[in-house]
Amino acid sequence: MEDVKPQLLKVTIDGIEVEVEPGTTILQAARKIGPAVAPPAMCYYQPLKGSGGKCRACLVRVAAGSAKDPRPMPKLVASCLTAVQDGMIVENETSPQVIDARNGIVEFLLLNHPLDCPVCDQAGECDLQNFAFDHGKATTRYEEDRRTFEKKDIGPYIQLHMTRCILCYRCVYTADQITEKRVHGVMNRGDASEISTYIEKAIDNDFSGNVIDVCPVGALTDKTYRFKNRVWFTKPVDAHRNCPTCSGNVTLWYRGDEVIRVTARKNEWSEITEFICNTCRFETKKTSDWTIEGPTKISRSSVISANKYRADTIKPSFGQRLAAADYKQIHDERDTSQLSIQQLPAERFAKVLPSAMEPEP
Amino acid sequence: MATKILTEHINVPGIETFDVYRKQGGYTAVEKAIKTMTPEAIVEEVKKAGVRGRGGAGFPMGMKWSFLAKPEGVPRYLVCNADESEPGTFKDHYLMKNLPHLLIEGMIISSFALGANKSFIYVRGELMYVIHILEKAIAEATAKGFLGKNILGSGYDLELIVQPGGGAYICGEETALLESLEGKRGNPRNKPPFPAVKGLYQSPTVVNNVESIATTAWIVNNGGDAYAAVGIGRSTGTKLISASGHINKPGVYEIELGVPVEDFIYADEWCGGIRPGHKFKALVAGGSSVPILPAHLALTLANGEKRLMSYESLSDGGFATGTMLGSGGFILFDETSCIVRNTWNFSRFYHHESCGQCSPCREGTGWMEKVLHRIEHGHGHQQDIDLLVDVAKKIEGNTICPLGDAAAWPVASAIRHFRDEFQWHIDHPTEATQPGAVYRGEMALV
Numbered sequence: 001m002e003d004v005k006p007q008l009l010k011v012t013i014d015g016i017e018v019e020v021e022p023g024t025t026i027l028q029a030a031r032k033i034g035p036a037v038a039p040p041a042m043c044y045y046q047p048l049k050g051s052g053g054k055c056r057a058c059l060v061r062v063a064a065g066s067a068k069d070p071r072p073m074p075k076l077v078a079s080c081l082t083a084v085q086d087g088m089i090v091e092n093e094t095s096p097q098v099i100d101a102r103n104g105i106v107e108f109l110l111l112n113h114p115l116d117c118p119v120c121d122q123a124g125e126c127d128l129q130n131f132a133f134d135h136g137k138a139t140t141r142y143e144e145d146r147r148t149f150e151k152k153d154i155g156p157y158i159q160l161h162m163t164r165c166i167l168c169y170r171c172v173y174t175a176d177q178i179t180e181k182r183v184h185g186v187m188n189r190g191d192a193s194e195i196s197t198y199i200e201k202a203i204d205n206d207f208s209g210n211v212i213d214v215c216p217v218g219a220l221t222d223k224t225y226r227f228k229n230r231v232w233f234t235k236p237v238d239a240h241r242n243c244p245t246c247s248g249n250v251t252l253w254y255r256g257d258e259v260i261r262v263t264a265r266k267n268e269w270s271e272i273t274e275f276i277c278n279t280c281r282f283e284t285k286k287t288s289d290w291t292i293e294g295p296t297k298i299s300r301s302s303v304i305s306a307n308k309y310r311a312d313t314i315k316p317s318f319g320q321r322l323a324a325a326d327y328k329q330i331h332d333e334r335d336t337s338q339l340s341i342q343q344l345p346a347e348r349f350a351k352v353l354p355s356a357m358e359p360e361p
Numbered sequence: 362m363a364t365k366i367l368t369e370h371i372n373v374p375g376i377e378t379f380d381v382y383r384k385q386g387g388y389t390a391v392e393k394a395i396k397t398m399t400p401e402a403i404v405e406e407v408k409k410a411g412v413r414g415r416g417g418a419g420f421p422m423g424m425k426w427s428f429l430a431k432p433e434g435v436p437r438y439l440v441c442n443a444d445e446s447e448p449g450t451f452k453d454h455y456l457m458k459n460l461p462h463l464l465i466e467g468m469i470i471s472s473f474a475l476g477a478n479k480s481f482i483y484v485r486g487e488l489m490y491v492i493h494i495l496e497k498a499i500a501e502a503t504a505k506g507f508l509g510k511n512i513l514g515s516g517y518d519l520e521l522i523v524q525p526g527g528g529a530y531i532c533g534e535e536t537a538l539l540e541s542l543e544g545k546r547g548n549p550r551n552k553p554p555f556p557a558v559k560g561l562y563q564s565p566t567v568v569n570n571v572e573s574i575a576t577t578a579w580i581v582n583n584g585g586d587a588y589a590a591v592g593i594g595r596s597t598g599t600k601l602i603s604a605s606g607h608i609n610k611p612g613v614y615e616i617e618l619g620v621p622v623e624d625f626i627y628a629d630e631w632c633g634g635i636r637p638g639h640k641f642k643a644l645v646a647g648g649s650s651v652p653i654l655p656a657h658l659a660l661t662l663a664n665g666e667k668r669l670m671s672y673e674s675l676s677d678g679g680f681a682t683g684t685m686l687g688s689g690g691f692i693l694f695d696e697t698s699c700i701v702r703n704t705w706n707f708s709r710f711y712h713h714e715s716c717g718q719c720s721p722c723r724e725g726t727g728w729m730e731k732v733l734h735r736i737e738h739g740h741g742h743q744q745d746i747d748l749l750v751d752v753a754k755k756i757e758g759n760t761i762c763p764l765g766d767a768a769a770w771p772v773a774s775a776i777r778h779f780r781d782e783f784q785w786h787i788d789h790p791t792e793a794t795q796p797g798a799v800y801r802g803e804m805a806l807v
Contacts, residue, residue, distance in 0.1 A: 053551040054719050056759050075758045081551050104755030108724035141748055144731040167717060186546070186717070189529070191727040193717035 009086040010067075013037045014094045026079035026090055027058055031269060035299075037092050038269070040102070040131045042109070042216050043168035044080035046271050051173050052080035055109070055166070057131060059101050064089040076101055099135070099322075106136040109166050112147040112191065113217065120164065122218030124231035124303040127270065128166060134322075147191060154184065155202040157209060157223050157282050162194050165219035171195065171211035178275050179207045195219070206245055209281040213264050213272050224282050225261040232303045234260065236296035241289055245277040251296050252287075259285045268299065363630075364591050366579045366599045367572070368615045371459050377494060379501035382462040388507055390578040394470045395515045398581070403474035407577060409585025411597040416442055416533075416570030417648065417688040418763075419672050428557040429475060430565040438566040439472045439480040440542065441574050444526050444533040446485055447648035448710055449690030452601035453571040455613040457484070457491050460575070461498035465521065467574040469507060470581055472519050475567055479520045482571075483538055486528040495523045530714035534762045535568040537716065548718045549762035570688075572601055593619030596671035600686070602631075606693035609633035618671045622646075623660050625670055626693065639695035640806035643779070646675055647687020649707045650767030652774030653700070654684050656807040680774060696806055699799045700782050704775040705733035711768035722765040725756040729772050736783060739790030746783050750776055779804075 008019040013030050014037045020029045028046075030038045039060055044052035052058075058080050062073040067087025076098060079090070092098060109128060117123040149162035167186065172195070176182045184197040197203060203211070212220045234253040241248045253261040262281050264272040284290070298305040375381040382388070394403055408423030429437065441464070445453040457464055464482070472480045484492050499521050502508045510518045524542055526532045532541045536550035539561050560566025576598060580588050589597045596618040605611045608626065610633035616625060626641070627634045635641050644659035645651060662668050663682040668675065670686070677683045694703065712730040717723040729752055732745050753769035760766070776783060782800040786793040793800075 053761060056719050056721055056761075059759060078551065078761075101755065101759050104752075104759070105720060108720045108728075108755070111724045111728060141744075142728060144728070144735075166720065167723065169718075188717070189531075190712060190715035190717045191723050193723065 011084040011088045013090045048173040061091040061095040102135045120218040127216035170214040179205045206277045210275045228260045238293040239290035247274045390581040400474045406585040410580045410588035415572035437477045438561045439477040440568045441482040443484040446530045449692040450648045450688040452603045466578045470577045486525045531716045602689045604691040607695040620670045621667045642696045643694040645692040648690030651685040651687045655778045657805045700779040705737045707771045719761045721756045722760045726768045739794040741787040
């Protein structure tokens, strides 16, 4: 019997058309096109059921609902939850309303998030850092006291740094869905909410380490790796071993000849492809434990790949282009000759800006 | 004498007992509905009546009922939202306390119309004595054969359960209510799917307010057209208004929709005027979450016509010159009220009640509250006013549930209409923090 293929739906995102299967969300459709139009996602995590809709980072404008009903949706919608319809037109980075909303979301997420990137283990592979770089402002308008918490040990391998948490619920879903005996969740309400374990209990099961990998910020850190190194000084290598518990497919992070960290492999959207067990993650840290496959593929724009596998430097991303577009020369009417300061010649700007304004290939 | 649909017999002694209620013509609607009408006919009457949801959103109830998915082999549920906790709103509490049987009668009719065999009344946990009243009334109705198995020999079964809530404002949001009813943390769900498709226990569910459900008894007895004849335009029927603030006669009043706001405030039948020697400054017409209006806009529309107590008239002109009827929490402020302090107080509430699930609401409500606290206590900066407007704009429409909007609107509207007063607080930090200090500058008092 011939397989009946479901009819494909046409959706246009930022002017690029793509055909997807029914039931696909806008975010998935955008990811299919590529990183240029994929909305940022802090809480959505494809392998975890029920995730998404909380951070509101992926809000997009639906300019036309479908070919049948071309009315625009009244509000911005969370692209990670909204299913596409045939003929839908979505505006992501082309909509000023969306950019404005995202600027707001970055500001909200950073209200209580400390900018301790210089000492945070997640620096360089932090979703919030990337999101803030693309959409944030250099300053904050928040001058009130920030929310702080004591650091907490949850289990022998994991430390919870609640101050950095942005309450994306990813670790809660992970603990709920891939491990037995869920012992942690969200307590309290509003901006007093916190991730916590059930009355001083620890997370102790074979797959608990995965909560570290799913955390988009540095709230859950690996105690065997904390403060060992900056991620851009390490060299990721794909490796596997014969593990009785999990698939054993991991990424080893080398500093020189030493394996300083083991993580699960992540895809382009920094989502884990296969969850790994704690033995692989925390206890097998010798090269002899592993069969090396080769260097991990890292996105060219990632800080990890900077000056490592290629000679070319990081391409200006959306954030830089936005900054360049916003650039205003300071209007200074003073006679510079009197100040004995030479103003930067206009040609210098002309050299910098057009190249920065070029769209990414 | 104005038509009374819900509160006609409210002053009859002992009306909370089955026998007295029955003597006043109670439960005749149940008899009529179950014995002589089909569920579809009841839905049709409710549609004809044009009754709009009395919880605040004002969505037509009949249309909501007709959206209910009817898959085979899956139970359907009716949930009565009695988690009223909007500041300034207390009409459901009053209705349940005084007329428990009216709600139960409405629940039986509505459940029959929707084909639900198990229905829930989700009551705010703080109202424990109301829960006892309802449970007693349910026991009486069950003993008389109006609830339970085989109601009035028709073969229709209905189990009615009263569920105390956890006492969180967010549990009044319909999806958070369903989560709470399922025994989980009261976090709103992402929509779609809407409860009409996947609600309680993943089954089709209708969630209605107490007041909306209570109207069904009258609609069944008198017909949808008779209900639609009361009121004005698309705002049909009567509405319970919980009036409070600086008025002579605070209380719950049943009014026909379409009464002028001015009459409602000054007529002896209702609020009885502003307290003596004072002037009308501002009005919150539908519970604390709706935009606040200055006196002149509360009484007249932007085009000079009289503003009426109806969904359309109150929202005339959008948020620039209008507000919403909301849940009917009518709070009036005279010139002794400080709008900044009042806005801070509202903001404090929404900060405390935000569930913390989505980032704009979790962080934004706290931020607004802290800035308002600063302004009120004499530590405001000039840029704070624009900051508040901008933060409110960033929250509005970007959250999972309407709590974000509810937190943003009072702040945005207070600044829109009373910017001078915020400015005065910033310009006179020491003066503004004195007890009873109120800006009495250029303001249109009525």
